[in-house]
Amino acid sequence: MLEIEGLSVRYGAVEAVGNLGFTVPKGSITVLLGANGAGKSSTLNAISGLAPSRGRIALNGAELGGLPPEEIVRRGVALCPEGRRVFPSLSVADNLHLGGAVHAKGEELARRTEAELDRFPILRERYHQKAGLLSGGEQQMLAVARALMSAPRLLLLDEPSLGLAPKVVEQVFGLISGLRTQGITILLVEQNAERALEIADHGYVLQSGALVLSGSGRELAESPLIRDAYLAG
Amino acid sequence: MDFFLQQLLNAVSLGGIYALLALGLAVVFSIVALINFAHGELMTVAGYVLFVCILYAVPLPIAVVAAIAAAAVAAAATERLAFRPMRRADPTSLMLTSFAVSAILKVLFQNGISARPKPVPLPPDLSGTLTFGPVRLGTVPLASILVTCLSLFALTLFLKRTVMGKAMRAAAEDFQVLRLMGIRANRVIAAAFALSGMLAGISAALWVAQRGSVDPLMGFVPVLKAFVASVIGGLGSLSGAVAGGFALGIAEVLFQAYLPDAALPFRDAFVLGFVVLLLLWRPDGLIPARTGRRS
Numbered sequence: 227m228l229e230i231e232g233l234s235v236r237y238g239a240v241e242a243v244g245n246l247g248f249t250v251p252k253g254s255i256t257v258l259l260g261a262n263g264a265g266k267s268s269t270l271n272a273i274s275g276l277a278p279s280r281g282r283i284a285l286n287g288a289e290l291g292g293l294p295p296e297e298i299v300r301r302g303v304a305l306c307p308e309g310r311r312v313f314p315s316l317s318v319a320d321n322l323h324l325g326g327a328v329h330a331k332g333e334e335l336a337r338r339t340e341a342e343l344d345r346f347p348i349l350r351e352r353y354h355q356k357a358g359l360l361s362g363g364e365q366q367m368l369a370v371a372r373a374l375m376s377a378p379r380l381l382l383l384d385e386p387s388l389g390l391a392p393k394v395v396e397q398v399f400g401l402i403s404g405l406r407t408q409g410i411t412i413l414l415v416e417q418n419a420e421r422a423l424e425i426a427d428h429g430y431v432l433q434s435g436a437l438v439l440s441g442s443g444r445e446l447a448e449s450p451l452i453r454d455a456y457l458a459g
Numbered sequence: 460m461d462f463f464l465q466q467l468l469n470a471v472s473l474g475g476i477y478a479l480l481a482l483g484l485a486v487v488f489s490i491v492a493l494i495n496f497a498h499g500e501l502m503t504v505a506g507y508v509l510f511v512c513i514l515y516a517v518p519l520p521i522a523v524v525a526a527i528a529a530a531a532v533a534a535a536a537t538e539r540l541a542f543r544p545m546r547r548a549d550p551t552s553l554m555l556t557s558f559a560v561s562a563i564l565k566v567l568f569q570n571g572i573s574a575r576p577k578p579v580p581l582p583p584d585l586s587g588t589l590t591f592g593p594v595r596l597g598t599v600p601l602a603s604i605l606v607t608c609l610s611l612f613a614l615t616l617f618l619k620r621t622v623m624g625k626a627m628r629a630a631a632e633d634f635q636v637l638r639l640m641g642i643r644a645n646r647v648i649a650a651a652f653a654l655s656g657m658l659a660g661i662s663a664a665l666w667v668a669q670r671g672s673v674d675p676l677m678g679f680v681p682v683l684k685a686f687v688a689s690v691i692g693g694l695g696s697l698s699g700a701v702a703g704g705f706a707l708g709i710a711e712v713l714f715q716a717y718l719p720d721a722a723l724p725f726r727d728a729f730v731l732g733f734v735v736l737l738l739l740w741r742p743d744g745l746i747p748a749r750t751g752r753r754s
């Protein structure tokens with residue numbers, strides 16, 4: 227579904243990602259692992275058009291490179307960014323509304339909102355509250371729901387479990403598996419390698435902006451490099 | 460009693476004009492981090508449209524709408540021609556660009572129209588006073604307060620209820636994420652400029668109604684006041700702009716009315732002293748803006 231070849235992301239003199247290539251098969255959960263600063267967020271930002279990049283980024287054969295973020299989300303690729311980044315002074319309702327506003331109108335927009343509120347009942351309880359007043363876990367739910375309002379074919383998730391309590395982390399991973407069964411393809415960036423590899427079909431490991439390892443979820447979970455670097459014991 | 464009410468009315472009506480102007484500055488600043496010193500010239504554009512309309516006996520409501528629309532169009536045009544090419548520039552370069560736009564527009568007014576003030580006479584029934592039992596109040600300040608309230612109400616509805624209004628509030632907090640939602644950055648920025656132009660146009664109509672004339676430099680003083688008001692209120696904060704505008708307008712009129720005669724020449728010193736005290740008390744302004752991520 228998504229094919230990446232020779233991707234480079236530079237910020238001035240800093241090369242965050244160099245000559246990266248990987249694919250995300252349709253209907254899969256693909257996970258991108260790597261230490262802090264490895265270039266995971268830069269890769270996702272490049273795919274969504276936020277970070278300047280060179281190389282080939284193709285969605286079902288159509289080139290995305292060089293398009294602005296507004297265009298890329300219209301092609302069916304939504305990013306749920308690192309750190310949640312909900313609009314804090316806007317209500318939950320308005321955050322969701324903005325997520326869907328240019329993709330659906332009237333009844334369809336209302337239907338999508340209902341579907342997200344069914345998926346995340348806690349957001350229905352908080353519907354009229356300001357997003358900034360939500361707990362970290364609730365904000366993460368809102369960020370995912372907001373991204374889903376555009377009805378993406380490919381969802382990019384940047385560290386959705388970061389800073390959440392263990393119980394909430396479980397909820398988030400359960401949700402991600404659920405999304406796949408609904409036909410949404412997922413590219414997941416995670417620090418929590420152990421948990422991520424359990425739900426992943428494929429995985430790639432980044433180090434200093436380059437690919438150092440790839441394989442199925444199970445292969446990676448058993449590989450010595452991953453065990454030493456990310457999994458305790 | 461009569462004198463106090465009259466002064467209070469003047470204070471609130473002047474405060475309202477400052478509030479609308481400061482809001483115009485804040486709407487743009489909150490989104491693109493530009494302090495637009497050409498905001499005053501948008502007022503001047505509206506003032507000249509008012510002048511021409513009244514010269515040709517266009518009915519007042521139509522003249523006012525035309526003036527507001529002209530300021531909105533002028534604002535959107537300055538965005539397209541001057542500020543959009545500078546989108547990636549730092550705040551200082553943006554501010555310098557706005558000085559340039561302001562200077563160019565002033566020269567255009569001076570050479571294209573006239574360097575001297577042009578009279579904008581109000582219809583006679585607007586220039587008198589209204590009598591409420593024992594008190595008589597000026598029609599212009601009353602109308603001005605009414606217009607300010609209606610504008611603030613309409614602006615609030617726009618910001619809370621419409622997609623573009625919500626997008627503007629979101630853009631002030633995290634522009635990149637707003638773009639991820641598919642909302643076009645250029646449209647939001649252009650709309651913010653147009654909105655700020657409308658606010659300048661409304662303020663211009665109220666300002667001209669009190670002065671009765673327009674001239675090429677008429678925007679300078681009010682925009683300076685609006686800048687002071689935004690700083691008092693909290694730069695980039697919309698509710699702060701309203702609070703700051705009213706605080707400044709009320710302080711100016713009350714010092715003017717109640718300072719002893721010997722101190723009157725120093726009125727502005729007293730007003731600015733009051734501003735300094737406010738800032739010592741609340742260094743980030745009365746209602747500080749959230750600092751957002753910008754594109």
Ligand SMILES: Nc1ncnc2c1ncn2[C@@H]1O[C@H](COP(=O)(O)OP(=O)(O)O)[C@@H](O)[C@H]1O
Binds near residue numbers: 237241261265268
């Ligand atoms: N906007 C930016 N400007 C400059 N350097 C950046 C920027 N974003 C990321 N970097 C640098 O790029 C490298 C990769 O960062 P990032 O993609 O955020 O890694 P990860 O998400 O894997 O932690 C880091 O060295 C980081 O400092």
Ligand SMILES: [Mg+2]
Binds near residue numbers: 266267268308384
């Ligand atoms: Mg990251």
